[in-house]
Amino acid sequence: MKKFINHVDDVLNESLNGFSLAHSDILKVNLNPNFIMRAEKSKAGKVSLISGGGSGHEPLHGGFVGFGMLDAACPGQVFTSPTPDQMIAASEAVDNGGGILFIVKNYSGDLMNFEMASEILGIENMTVLVNDDVAVEDSTYTTGRRGVAGTLIVEKVIGSAAEAGASLAQCKELGDHTNKMIASMGIAFTSCTVPAAGKPTFEIGHDEMEIGVGIHGEPGRRREKAKRADEIARDLVDTIIEDLKPDHNAEVLLHINGFGGTPLMELYLLFNSAANELEKNKVKIGRSLVGNYTTSLEMAGASITICKLDEKIVKHWDSPVHTAALRWGM
Amino acid sequence: MNSEMIIELIREVQTAYEANASEIEKLDQAIGDGDHVINMKRGMKTILEKEEELSSLKPGDALNKIAMTLLSSIGGAAGPLFASMFMGMAKVAGTDDIHDDKMVAKMFSSGVELVKQRGKAEVGDKTMMDVLIPVSNLFSELVEKRDLPKNELLQRLMDEAERGMLSTKDIAATKGRASYLGERAKGHIDPGAKSCQLIIFAICDYLMNQE
Secondary structure, three states: OOOOOOOHHHHHHHHHHHHHHHOOOOEEEEOOOOEEEEOOOOOOOOOEEEEEEEEOOOOOOHHHEEEOOEOEEEEEEEOOOOOHHHHHHHHHHHOOOOOEEEEEEOOHHHHHHHHHHHHHOOOOEEEEEEOOEOOOOOOOOOOOOOOOOOHHHHHHHHHHHHHOOOOHHHHHHHHHHHHHOEEEEEEEOOOOEOOOOOOEOOOOOOOEEEEOOOOOOOOOOEEEEOOOHHHHHHHHHHHHHHHHOOOOOOEEEEEEEEOEOOOHHHHHHHHHHHHHHHHHOOOEEEEEEEEOOOOOOOEOEEEEEEEEOOHHHHHHHHOOEEEOOOEEOO | OOHHHHHHHHHHHHHHHHHHHHHHHHHHHHHOOOOHHHHHHHHHHHHHHOHHHHHOOOHHHHHHHHHHHHHHHOOOOHHHHHHHHHHHHHHHOOOOOOOOHHHHHHHHHHHHHHHHHHHOOOOOOOOOHHHHHHHHHHHHHHOOOOOOOHHHHHHHHHHHHHHHHHHOOOOOOOOOHHHHHHHHHOOOOOHHHHHHHHHHHHHHHHHHOOO
């Protein structure tokens, strides 16, 4: 294992320290319990948005703390959900009297820890569950679709609404609505190595790819020989379109998300392939985002996320944001 | 059973974990995400660091304190689930030392019930419940039988734990991380079930060698 590490037990805390030093104008980090919060408290009465999840997905979620998005983020151990004491401490630190909205990716661990935090917390709170991964069949008999790269869109949209004065219930409703407009699917070319484990989570041949991976280096639904980018884009876009069923000439946000080990050059190539595929399906690209936003450590691969746009979502997507990982309009 | 013994049992479980870590890790990497062993070890280490404080508490308070410690140190799904186990046991345990095996069975059953409520899983979902529910049911049944020697009771609980653990091999997962694999999870024993079997074995082994 070759990584920038001093001691394996200090990886998370040292990384959080560096993060707070690099972005001290936007955020600050609290250790024990760990959470990241805005440097400046948002205005009184504003709904406070808190997300969290395992570490190793940076910039998700800490990179989205700041004006126009999250009030706080709770990083767990690598690929391990945060614990309720983190969410409770973060809630108490950022509460403005507008209530707390938790944004949670649908994984059993995250769900249970946020659930317990929500039950224990003495502040009015609601939860938006993100489950955009179409690789997982949605059925009443499974844990259901995972929350993956679409989460940042939900965080951006609700973040903007909260900034504009939406109530807790309105934020929750907008979050649920936005989640329904988003679908994602990813493929991996390599696995990744959790520092504490010291070896890759799964083995994969040099000519193989894992289709329908999540964001924790867990295996996907099936394994195939690696294909041309156009063919990969077609498989992913077709599965997503089948799920979202956009209207003829509908406008969408196309987000190509790298898992951490794939160069931007390839991500833009994949954007090109996905754009061609959308054109064939008579779907228009209204907004776009390309980059490593929801990563799995050093995993090579990418996911495609499509979000159907309506007036509300476009308005809140375009509004000003100032975080470590997303910044425009200010 | 007093608080000191509860700590002693956790130490036994920690030793068993050290010895079997690679086996569970392999299962977790096959159908999970490979963090279970790391998380459980961190949880047990945190509890044992509080040994002195915990030993001085009444059993019910110690179990509650252990629950809250696990909740804030394990993370993942295992954190809330194992914390629920201890919260459930704490509900039944009082302030006195526990001498009656019926009481222990009641505590265990109360713990398993809370885990079930939190995880919303039943027997057959390919989770830890495939071990915990049948063992708890058998335990409650066996303590009603007079004259059953202690070691025979413990052996039957171990057999049931092993049976439950092995039963997870040939089913597809419907809950937890492994459920994302669909049919591909078949043929692999569930790491959570294996983990629980290991814990039950470590505890029963220890108790068999006690007076």
